[in-house]
Amino acid sequence: MTNFWLMKSEPDCFSYQDLVNAPGKISSWDGVRNYQARNLLRDVVRIGDGVLFYHSNLADPAIVGVARVVTNGYPDHTALDPRSAHFDPKATEQDPIWYMVDVQAVSALPHPVTRSMLKSHPGLFDLDVLKRGNRLSVQPVSACHWSLILLMGGMLVDPIQRRCVPQPEPTQRRQ
DNA sequence: GCCAACGTTGGC
DNA sequence: GCCAACGTTGGC
Numbered sequence: 001m002t003n004f005w006l007m008k009s010e011p012d013c014f015s016y017q018d019l020v021n022a023p024g025k026i027s028s029w030d031g032v033r034n035y036q037a038r039n040l041l042r043d044v045v046r047i048g049d050g051v052l053f054y055h056s057n058l059a060d061p062a063i064v065g066v067a068r069v070v071t072n073g074y075p076d077h078t079a080l081d082p083r084s085a086h087f088d089p090k091a092t093e094q095d096p097i098w099y100m101v102d103v104q105a106v107s108a109l110p111h112p113v114t115r116s117m118l119k120s121h122p123g124l125f126d127l128d129v130l131k132r133g134n135r136l137s138v139q140p141v142s143a144c145h146w147s148l149i150l151l152m153g154g155m156l157v158d159p160i161q162r163r164c165v166p167q168p169e170p171t172q173r174r175q
Numbered sequence: 176g177c178c179a180a181c182g183t184t185g186g187c
Numbered sequence: 188g189c190c191a192a193c194g195t196t197g198g199c
Contacts, residue, residue, distance in 0.1 A: 010185085034194075057185050115186080133192035135184050 002160065004141040005045060006052045006063070006129055007103070016053045016065040016108060025105040026070060029138075030078045031086040033098060037138045042073040042099040045138070050160035051103055052141060052149060054129060055112075062112035063149060066159055071102040106160065109153030123148050123168070 007029060009015065019027050032038060051067040075096030078084040091097040118124050128139040141149075150158055150165050158165050 008185090036194095059187085061186075132186090133184090135193060137184095 002048055002050060003044070003046065004050045004052070004143060004146040004160075005040075005069075006054050006139045006141050007067070008054045008056045008129070008137045008139075010057045011055045012057075015055065016067075016105065019053070019065075019067060019103065019105040020108070022105075026102050028076075028100050028102050030076050030100045032076070032100060032137055033086060033088065034135075034137065037136055038097075038099055040138050040140075041101055045069055045101050046072055048160075050146060052146070053105075060114050060116065062114040063109065063118070063153065064112045065108040066106045066150070066155070067103040068106050068160060069101050070104045073099040073101055076100040107155065109150075109155055111154050113149055113152045117152060118149070121148070121152065
């Protein structure tokens with residue numbers, strides 16, 4: 001069963017283009033230091049899951065691309081490195097505390113789906129990232145929201161599920 | 176175990 | 188740059 005996620009990153013720190021430029025278009029998603037997100041990365045996120053790449057902390061935050069999870073969760077070794085910005089003195093080899101997955105860029109959205117676009121779509125009123133004060137850097141996305149956001153971004157073929165994106169049922173039909 | 180203080184996130 | 192929301196820390 002494929003699950004879908006939204007992952008947030010400040011593009012000044014790590015952008016979707018940085019992921020595209022990485023060897024094999026793959027990078028570890030390291031530095032997550034929140035227990036709720038850690039639990040998702042360690043226990044729930046799985047190889048093959050789809051990722052919406054969200055650029056945060058901008059004048060106009062936006063979902064800009066699709067990525068794929070290419071590893072299950074494994075210990076985030078940057079927590080053990082005193083030189084790392086994400087060093088955690090409580091982490092040890094025996095108890096790494098923090099976990100990460102690797103993600104691979106799949107396709108940029110033909111056009112970014114901005115936060116204001118997300119907010120203005122009635123089908124996305126309950127999207128987690130739009131909720132006030134939601135700071136979780138890894139958030140679950142429903143299959144419906146996933147498809148809808150791909151369509152809004154101009155992507156007609158789902159590159160994760162390898163099929164046409166299902167068109168939403170028209171709510172009204174002309175005679 | 177409570178809770179005030181503090182640091183961080185991130186939209187605006 | 189402001190500030191609300193949230194998570195963590197640490198004194199008690």
